[in-house]
Amino acid sequence: MTNHWIDIKNADSILIMGSNAAEHHPISFKWVLEAKDKGATVMHVDPKFSRTSARSDFHVPLRSGTDIAFLGGMIKYILENDAYFKEYVVEYTNASLIVGKDFGFSDGLFTGYDAKTRSYDKSKWGFEMDENGVPKRDKTLKNPRCVFQLMKKHYSRYGIDAVSSTTGVSAENLLKVYKTYAATGKPDKAGTVMYALGWTQHTVGVQNIRSAGIIQLLLGNIGVAGGGINALRGEPNVQGSTDHALLYHIIPGYMAMPHNGWQTYDDYNKANTPVSRDPMSANWWQNKPKYFTSLLKAWYGDSATQENGFCYELLPKVEKGEDYSYMYLFDRMYRNKIRGGIIIGLNPMNSIPNTNKVRKALDNLDWLVASELHHSETTDNWHRPGVDPKKVKTEVFLLPSAHRLEKEGSVTNSGRWLLWHYQVVPPAFEAKPFGDMFVGFMQRLKALYAKEGGTLPEAVLKLDYPDKYDSDELCARINGRFTRDTKVGDKLYKKGQLVPSFAALQADGSTSSLNWLYTGSFTEEDGNKAKRRDTAQTDMQKAIGLYPNWAWCWPVNRRVLYNRASVDLNGKPYNPAKAVIEWKDGKWVGDVPDGGWPPLATGKGKLPFIMTVHGTGQLYGPGRMDGPFSEHYEPVETPVNSNMFSKQLSSPVYKFMSSDMDKLAKPADPNYPIVLTTYNVTEHWCGGGETRNIPNLLEAEPQLYVEMSPELAQEKGIKNGDGVIVESIRGRVEAIAMVTIRMRPLKVHGRIIHEIGMPFCFGWTTPGTGDSTNRLTSWVGDPNTTIPEFKACCVNIRKADKLTELAT
Amino acid sequence: MKIDRRSFMKLAGSGAACLTLGQLGVSLTPVRAYAGDLKISGAKEVVTVCPFCSVSCHIIGYVKEGKLVSTEGDPDYPINEGSLCAKGAAMLTMTTSHHRLQKPLYRAPYSDKWEEKSWDWMLDRIARRIKDTRDKDLILKNAKGDTVNRLESMFLLGTSHAGNEECAIAHQAMRGLGVVHMDHQARI
Incomplete structure (x- = not known):
């Protein structure tokens, strides 16, 4: 977040x-409802009507895997209705940067595509630089090669009709969401986006989120209270x-894993340290x-010394x-x-796709530690x-x-x-923390290597x-810690003492840290700040619920990232009633600012997006594997055989496997006409x-079920409570039919398409509850993250003659 | 004096004899009488964090004679303010579930059963397995002759259930051994 x-x-x-959110991050919803009580509009766009939808102002069902079409339509709406926050877009985003002449887009493909390797040459997407190596800008946003104009052209294709026909959302519902959300493009208004695995688990997962990033930057919603891109991270830690x-x-600390092209410590630093010649850019990664x-x-x-490249070679x-x-890994x-x-x-x-394959793959191991x-289904x-x-x-x-409690x-x-x-x-019985296991075998390994030697024992x-x-x-x-006596400002720190902030970390070996983002969390002055339970706040902090003294937050206890985008060039908050920071009497007050430089108008400031090389929010993102703008592609398994936006049906760069067990249904396969999405309870x-x-x-949720619309149930002769078989090209799963209007038939490409939904939490080690839903899902992945496309695959459904996995 | 809800409960629960009614402005008598009957009275309170989603609700565990007797949401934590969902409310039964694994279990190749073993026996044998695998399979140079020092034939999967400190040493251990196949819930 x-x-x-x-x-x-x-x-x-x-x-x-x-x-x-209401069902999967239930306590987060307390804060959604608090916003709603104060007048916020809450919108839920999701294939299924859930408790989240029930407490929202409106629910808009859409077909799984069509989020970019939906959001692309919103970007077009914002641009064409001048609903964007102009000062913010001009000053804080890369809208005004001029894109190099090699960049282009035609019929679903960006320039630089190599069909043989299924990859892009990203060097085609760079910015134009001036003679000093600073990106060229046109703050009037008129230059046809500036990001703003290229973006406008790119998303001009996302008209209401094509979006509606792709997503299955009515024109009326599309406009309702677009209009309501675009209203946050005012300086004193904020909109937030809450997403989870429903966005990430697609072959276009990263670009789903990029689309939201573009919207948030256009509306000036990043860095402000009540804004942001908020991944509702699921797992416990x-x-x-x-x-x-x-x-x-x-x-x-989000640094690249060394690869064979970087043979030395110097190679690594050279390749991974970005350079900016723009005096306005903090370029923090320097x-x-x-x-x-x-x-x-x-x-x-x-053992790590300057002379041996700090053991980088090992x-x-x-x-x-x-x-x-x-x-x-599982394919290998x-x-x-x-x-x-x-x-x-x-x-x-149980929890990753094409379970039939991974279960068989695990049999090939000589040894497994769990x-x-x-x-669990894995241990057994x-x-x-x-x-x-x-x-x-x-x-x-x-x-x-x-x-956790132990x-x-x-x-x-x-x-x-x-x-x-x-x-x-x-710990109960003979249980021990994971930490004891790692220390336990690593100490034994060290002893064994000291005694017996072996391959590269020194590592x-x-x-x-x-x-x-x-x-x-x-x-x-x-x-x-400091590895030798070091002076920071006026203060002398002794060897072994804790480093007060990542600003004090050094590249000369005088400091150590297992994670720079956490430097400052445990200091000589304040101890382990994770333990702080102080609710004290200034009035300004209290107005937005910042709680800066409760525990600690990375980086440097900054609670809202990119918060210098919440103020104007003079450091005055765009929304004074919900100010995150403010330049007052020569210093910043409120949250910890994204760097302490004075406001930009002083001429000594730095642009607010300090983690990007150019200091600006990236409407145009040339670093991704699948393009600098988002583009709608169908899920790899799709009930349609054409794409309303280009001839390119699915992502040209998605990842896939090719073993005999990695089958994929062909587009619009009549044997698998129904869209399946998965979720939890x-x-x-x-x-x-x-x-x-x-x-x-x-006892509260005892068995695997499948939610389907009454229309689909009628078509298939299935009644509520019947045992059914759900089948994809990869496997079959038994479930109990839950016939419900929570799932709606959708009108897509001029015809009715059905979508069903299933939880994936049941497995054979809990007898009678059912077995892995992921025997149905497919092993295709996002080209940036390799996150698999759990959320959209194609299946069929029929009434079961008999059930073997479910207790009846 | 400043009394928030939590300190009030604490004072009331421990029977703050030194406080006068005037200090609090309310009568404590009924609260104290009720608290006296609860299974948590006299219990040690320990703050923990729910082990499920990343809202990370705070939970108070009540411990009496070394046993967990109750859990409830921490009213002071500014995010959950005492509330919990169904999973968070199930901390007591999670801890006391009769399905818990009790001892290290070993399954020999081609065997059809688990055998109970000691931790030491298991860790000795695991270390031996890792060392044999590493010594046999560590790739010092790739086909191009670049130094790579990587161990492709061994992997680590998991886990976001681990705390930060556990993750930090898990990563250090794996890179130290040369492991490159490493992944966990963040990618699913």
Whole structure:
């Protein structure tokens, strides 16, 4: 989230799309309702009518996978009705930048496309620079090659008729949402966008969110109270686990994972440190070598020296351009290329697509370590229904894990607040925290390498790895320490003392930090700030519910990101009643500003979007794999065989697998005419691994069902409560029919298209509840993130003769 | 004196004998009498965070004689202000669920059953498995001759259930070993 949970109350308009916040983030809805009580309009755009829709001013059903068409229509509406916030767009976004002559777009493809490699040459999308290397600007926005004009042209194709026919949303409903939301383009109005997996889990997931980013920048809704792009992050500590990068492609603090093209520490820094010659741009990532070096110092301790490139050479290097995400891992496992691994607090045998394939792939492992609260479809895959354990070779180590109440430590919520949880009770039985497991085998490995040697033993032996799991001490390591006596300002810090802020991190080895974003969270002066429980606020902070003294928030306790875009060039808030920051008597008051420079009008200021190279919000985003503007493409499995906006039916760069088990239905396949979307329920958590084992939650939601419209049910001869079979080209699933007007038939491309919805939280280890819905979904992924397209695939449905997975 | 809802409850619950009625402006007698009958009276209060979605609601665990006797939303936390959803309200049963794994379990290749083992036995054997895999499969140079030091045949999946500190050392361990296949819930 650019903003935070409480801040939702400051919105004048709330667009909930790709999320069912009331059921999946129930407590967030407290703040939606508070905004609504104060007069905000709440809109829910989603295939299914849910509790979120029930409490919204209006619900607009749309076909899964058509969000860009819907949002593209809104961008056109905003531009053509002059509903955008002009000063903001001119001063703070890249609307005025001139795009280079190589950029173009024709019939669904941007320039630079190579059909053979299914990829774009992004160098075709750059900006024009002046003789000093500063981007050329036309603040009148008249130049036909400026971002503003190119954007206007691009989205001019998203007329109401084409959008309506694609999405299944009536023209009346489209205009109702567009008009209401566009009204937040006034300086003193704010609109917020709340989204979740309903946006990310598509082959155009990133561009769904980019579309919302464009809208928010046009309306001046980023950086302000009640605005922002707000990902309702789902998992318990998924913000923290992303910050600390349990991901193949980054290392902690959002820095790139080294690849084979960067052989040395200097290569890495050179390639990853952006350069801006624009005196107006803060270009914050120019500090990256300080953060990277501090991370290496934290990983390798005294072994990391200037002379040895801080042990950079020991680090693994991925192959440039290679993908090591789930999709590719399980495909390699299926092809017998993977020997063993660790799966903790995760149930991929239930919760990732094409489950039939991944379950079979797991059988190919020699060894598997799992750490869980309960048995799950993953831990017990070796004796799943239909499989003879005597034929499965995998050696399985299943460790009982402690849960949140049984251990202490910090987590980071969706609004980037760092929160401390104390140990309430000791771990039950012989359960232990994940931390003990990692320290346990790493200490053993260090001892083994010291004794026996092996391949590249120094990579393990030189690690400065903790010898016991102590969360408070690790918080200090994450924050970072001085490795020698250092003076910051007037203050002398001794070797071993905590670094007060990331501004004090250095690239010379004098500081260590496991994550620069968290530097400042644990200081000599204030201790571990995750533990702060102080509700004190100034009147200004209180007006928007900022709570700066409750816990701590990354970065540097800044609660609203890009907050210098909430003020004019003189530092005066665009909305004085809900000011985030203000320049007063020569300093900023309110939230921690995005850099302390004076307002831009002084001539000494910096543009507010400090994490981008040019300092501006990116209406035009040349860094993405699939284009600098968003474009509607059909989901890979689609009930239609044409695209209203171009000849390019699906994304030209989506990722896919090609094993014998990765089948895809052809477009408008008559065998699979129905759109399936998946979701969860309030009582269960994701794959259901924990919550199915909590008796009261299972009693509340006991069995797999499928929601369908009465019209579809009638067409198929299905009654409410009947057992049914749902089939895709990849698998079949049993479910109980729930016939409900919550699902509506949609008029798409001139005919009726049905959509059904199913939860995915049930699995065979909880007998009689059903088994993985993801046996139906497909392994195709977004080209930027490789997030699979869970939210739209094509299926058929029929009444079941008999049920074997469900208790009746 | 400034009394917010939470401090009021605390004072009332612990029977703040030194406070006069005038200090609080209300009579505590009925509140105290009621609190005396609750299963949480005299219990130690420990603040924790709900382990499900990223709203991260705060929860107070009530512990008596080392046992968790009740959980409820933390009224002081400015985000949930005491409220919880169905999952958050199920913390007590989650902790006491009879389905919990109790001991480390080992399944030998081609076996049809689990065997109980000690943590030490498991960690020794896991370390051996990792070392053998790494020593055999670590790729020092790629086809072009670039130094890559990567271990492709071993992976880590998970988890956003881990705390920040656990994630930090999980990442450090994996990169230290050379692991490149690493992923978790953030990508699904």
